Amino acid sequence: MDNSDIFNRLLKITIISLSKISCLFPRNFSLFIGELFAKLIYNFYRFSSYKNHISNNIKSTLPISDSGAKKMAKKHIIKFTKNLVDLLRFDTLKEETFDKIVSIKNSEFFHQAINENKGVILVSAHYGCWELIGAAISLKLKNVLNVLVQRPSQPVFDELFVQFRQKVKVRTHYNNSGVLSLRPLFRALENHECLGFLVDQHGESEDTFGEFFGNIVSIPSGPALFAYKTGAPIVPVFIRRTKDDRHEILFHPVIHIDSNGDKEVEV
Numbered sequence: 001m002d003n004s005d006i007f008n009r010l011l012k013i014t015i016i017s018l019s020k021i022s023c024l025f026p027r028n029f030s031l032f033i034g035e036l037f038a039k040l041i042y043n044f045y046r047f048s049s050y051k052n053h054i055s056n057n058i059k060s061t062l063p064i065s066d067s068g069a070k071k072m073a074k075k076h077i078i079k080f081t082k083n084l085v086d087l088l089r090f091d092t093l094k095e096e097t098f099d100k101i102v103s104i105k106n107s108e109f110f111h112q113a114i115n116e117n118k119g120v121i122l123v124s125a126h127y128g129c130w131e132l133i134g135a136a137i138s139l140k141l142k143n144v145l146n147v148l149v150q151r152p153s154q155p156v157f158d159e160l161f162v163q164f165r166q167k168v169k170v171r172t173h174y175n176n177s178g179v180l181s182l183r184p185l186f187r188a189l190e191n192h193e194c195l196g197f198l199v200d201q202h203g204e205s206e207d208t209f210g211e212f213f214g215n216i217v218s219i220p221s222g223p224a225l226f227a228y229k230t231g232a233p234i235v236p237v238f239i240r241r242t243k244d245d246r247h248e249i250l251f252h253p254v255i256h257i258d259s260n261g262d263k264e265v266e267v
Contacts, residue, residue, distance in 0.1 A: 038081035083129035119189030
């Protein structure tokens with residue numbers, strides 16, 4: 001067993017232990033401990049060589065002062081850590097208590113799309129506690145969600161994320177086997193299930209470009225290509241943490257791709 005194997009085993013044991021411990025306590029207490037830990041991390045961060053990384057990103061996108069950007073960076077680390085706590089507590093998620101921590105807005109857009117009987121392509125981002133969207137689709141909206149992901153560089157994270165998703169019956173698929181890896185996804189849409197994409201700038205796609213906060217970046221075309229080939233509607237959906245430490249999932253109006261139109265234009 002080499003050092004990387006030892007590290008991965010210890011990391012897995014640590015994360016599983018943190019998950020079990022956080023589930024033993026009330027959510028408010030677990031979030032309180034998470035916030036204390038985040039503040040400790042922030043104090044280390046602001047004396048590191050990366051101390052201006054987050055605030056510089058904030059200033060490049062928002063008209064904000066240096067001090068305001070630093071305060072927002074601290075809030076970001078706290079919210080991010082609290083989202084990790086809620087992910088670690090996935091064992092406690094139940095349909096009857098789900099509404100206590102998550103509210104769903106504009107679900108009529110989802111129902112409108114699912115009623116077309118072509119499956120639904122959900123598009124979200126690495127924003128908020130995004131794994132809770134899958135839990136909402138399964139526990140509250142009573143549909144099956146299939147997510148297409150890239151394998152993380154650390155195998156232990158891949159294994160644990162799959163386990164967390166399985167707790168809420170979300171199916172994980174990988175996009176590293178070419179056409180073969182796409183067949184289950186087309187089959188899922190044929191079965192009127194949901195297909196979820198978490199999009200980001202500079203993904204694997206290098207053929208579609210757009211402007212992002214004044215910068216030209218490659219943007220993912222996968223959701224549009226699936227919609228073009230299947231006729232399935234696209235529904236954007238995002239989640240955010242509210243001031244009372246609950247989460248709000250917001251669905252947006254349905255987007256249709258014309259499967260008979262010019263492919264490049266539609267994408």
